[in-house]
Amino acid sequence: MKLGVLFSGGKDSTLALHKAAEIEEVACLITLRSKNPESFMFHTPNVELTELQAEALDLPLVTRITEGKKEEELADLREAIVEAATRFHIEGVVTGAVDSVYQAQRVQRVCSQLDLWCFNPLWKRNQKALLEELVKDQFTVIISGVFAYPLDESWLGKKIDSEIIARLFALQQQYGLSPSGEGGEIETSVLDAPLFKRKVEILNSFVEWNRDSGIFRINKARLVPK
Amino acid sequence: MILIVDMNWKRNSLGVYEFVLPLASIAQEMDECIIKHYLEVTSEDIAHCDRIILSGTALRDNATLSQPEEFEWIKSTEKPVLGICAGMQTIGLVFGLRLRRCLEIGMTQITALKENSLFSTAAFRAYSLHNYSVETSAEFEVLAESAKCLQAIKHRKKPLYGVLFHPEVRNPDIINRFIQL
Numbered sequence: 001m002k003l004g005v006l007f008s009g010g011k012d013s014t015l016a017l018h019k020a021a022e023i024e025e026v027a028c029l030i031t032l033r034s035k036n037p038e039s040f041m042f043h044t045p046n047v048e049l050t051e052l053q054a055e056a057l058d059l060p061l062v063t064r065i066t067e068g069k070k071e072e073e074l075a076d077l078r079e080a081i082v083e084a085a086t087r088f089h090i091e092g093v094v095t096g097a098v099d100s101v102y103q104a105q106r107v108q109r110v111c112s113q114l115d116l117w118c119f120n121p122l123w124k125r126n127q128k129a130l131l132e133e134l135v136k137d138q139f140t141v142i143i144s145g146v147f148a149y150p151l152d153e154s155w156l157g158k159k160i161d162s163e164i165i166a167r168l169f170a171l172q173q174q175y176g177l178s179p180s181g182e183g184g185e186i187e188t189s190v191l192d193a194p195l196f197k198r199k200v201e202i203l204n205s206f207v208e209w210n211r212d213s214g215i216f217r218i219n220k221a222r223l224v225p226k
Numbered sequence: 227m228i229l230i231v232d233m234n235w236k237r238n239s240l241g242v243y244e245f246v247l248p249l250a251s252i253a254q255e256m257d258e259c260i261i262k263h264y265l266e267v268t269s270e271d272i273a274h275c276d277r278i279i280l281s282g283t284a285l286r287d288n289a290t291l292s293q294p295e296e297f298e299w300i301k302s303t304e305k306p307v308l309g310i311c312a313g314m315q316t317i318g319l320v321f322g323l324r325l326r327r328c329l330e331i332g333m334t335q336i337t338a339l340k341e342n343s344l345f346s347t348a349a350f351r352a353y354s355l356h357n358y359s360v361e362t363s364a365e366f367e368v369l370a371e372s373a374k375c376l377q378a379i380k381h382r383k384k385p386l387y388g389v390l391f392h393p394e395v396r397n398p399d400i401i402n403r404f405i406q407l
Contacts, residue, residue: 023240092286094240101353101395105332108285108355112331117286119240124248124394 001117002027004062004084005094006077006107008044009053011134011141011160012096012122014190017057018137019121020094021195027088028060029053030080036068045145045215046189049200056196056223060088078110085116092117098125127178131165137194145187147213148177156207156216160188189218198223228253228405229275232263233282233312235289245282248394249310249401253279256405264296272299277306277405280313282392285331285355287312294319306385308344308404311356314379314388318360321381326361328375330354334391336377338370343407344378344387344400345370352377352391359390 005017007029020026031050054061062084066076084090093111097104097120104120111118122130134141141160146152150171158164168186171177177185192199204220230250234241246261253259262271264280272278283289290296290312297320300307309317315325334354338345359375362368370378370389379388385407393400 019243020240023238101333105353108331112285112329112357115286117284119244119284121240121243123244124251125243126251 001025001092002088002090003092003094003117003119004028004030004081004088004090006030006032006096007050007054007061008047008096009050009189010044010096010144011139011188011190012098012130014053014096014139014193015130015134016094016096016121018193018195020119024092026059026094027090028062028084029057030062030084030093031064032073032077032080033063033065034068034073035065036073045187046218049189049218049221052200052221052223053190053196056198056200058197062087074106074110077107078114081110081114081116085114090116092119094119094121096120096122098122098127098130128165128169131160131168135161135165138192139190139194140192140199141188141190142216143186144189144216144218145214146185147187148185149212150175151177151185153207153209153214155186156214157205189216192226196226199226227275228257228259229267229271229278230259230261231267231278231280231313232261233280233290233316234263235283235287237263237265241284241287244284245392249279249281252394252398252401253405256402264290267299269299272303272305275305277407278303278308279401279404280307280309280316282311282313282355285357288357290316291319291325291358300386304384306404306407307387308401309388310394311390311392314390315356315358315360317386317388318379321363321365323360323363323366325358326375327357328359329357330372330374333396334372334377336370336372336391338378340367340369342369342378342380344389344403345397350397352393352397353395354391356390360388
């Protein structure tokens with residue numbers, strides 16, 4: 001079955017892509033670039049990086065820019081999926097949803113309207129197991145956004161490793177933070193993964209900090225041999 | 227031991243991650259589990275387990291609905307069986323119930339109609355993902371409904387339950403109660 005993966009370039013959609021590719025054929029990636037930083041559906045720091053990541057994965061990328069207005073962005077998602085179905089003959093869509101009913105039900109509805117399969121291979125996964133799987137399988141994932149107290153500037157740009165996972169879980173105990181960022185507490189960018197044929201090297205980056213949240217903005221990056 | 231039946235259209239499908247493993251993760255907290263694809267379930271599997279859960283499937287996956295003959299064992303077992311979504315639809319077909327078109331996706335208001343062992347509150351919200359419900363018959367009692375269709379049924383003489391919604395998403399207590407039956 002040919003599938004398109006909804007791809008933000010973060011850890012969840014990249015891991016979902018790997019799960020899908022183990023069983024079915026991933027024919028393309030689909031990225032929605034939201035202009036609205038408050039969008040619950042699609043906002044991701046460094047979403048522009050998906051072009052480089054798609055090149056690293058040697059997969060075509062279907063991109064749509066969306067204003068990110070609630071529900072209207074679903075029309076943009078639908079258009080992007082229709083384009084993926086037309087150009088790459090996908091029969092289904094894969095998402096990296098873990099626990100967000102808000103996101104999952106909206107993608108399910110669009111797929112149902114288009115008579116496409118919809119798969120969520122990370123659905124209800126244990127958050128710690130999910131992070132540990134990334135480390136075990138040698139994904140290089142950095143924290144590219146923090147949006148909840150007590151996460152501060154010092155977390156931005158950090159690579160997710162065993163030590164970071166332990167610290168995130170300590171914060172979960174103390175502050176109820178979702179360690180995998182399922183509540184939007186952290187956003188991530190993937191620089192390398194098993195299916196990447198080359199890895200992303202960051203050439204220029206800076207931190208944007210705004211009172212109680214911040215983004216690790218990747219200004220310039222390139223692909224280099226692994 | 228709990229037998230979890232993978233109802234997805236093929237063995238080792240992508241649907242396992244979404245519809246089978248979340249169930250297993252809840253059930254394993256209570257008892258040992260084995261997972262078998264519906265085409266691989268043997269009479270020994272049924273004999274050795276204490277209860278059976280039939281998983282749901284992707285919305286577009288109607289494979290078991292065209293093969294109710296693979297589930298004739300449900301008629302003869304006396305062990306508790308819980309069918310979720312495609313599992314409930316399949317139980318219905320095995321007992322001759324008719325499917326009824328009913329598309330619901332997302333959190334859905336469920337109204338309990340009858341006191342039962344799986345859920346106690348009169349109304350609750352649950353995650354739905356289905357194209358069909360069933361029409362009931364004298365053999366089954368209706369335990370719950372949504373504004374659109376039947377949401378939970380029970381065989382009148384056997385510990386045989388069906389829920390159309392997905393309790394593994396937001397209502398794990400329902401699975402825990404079934405395991406404690």
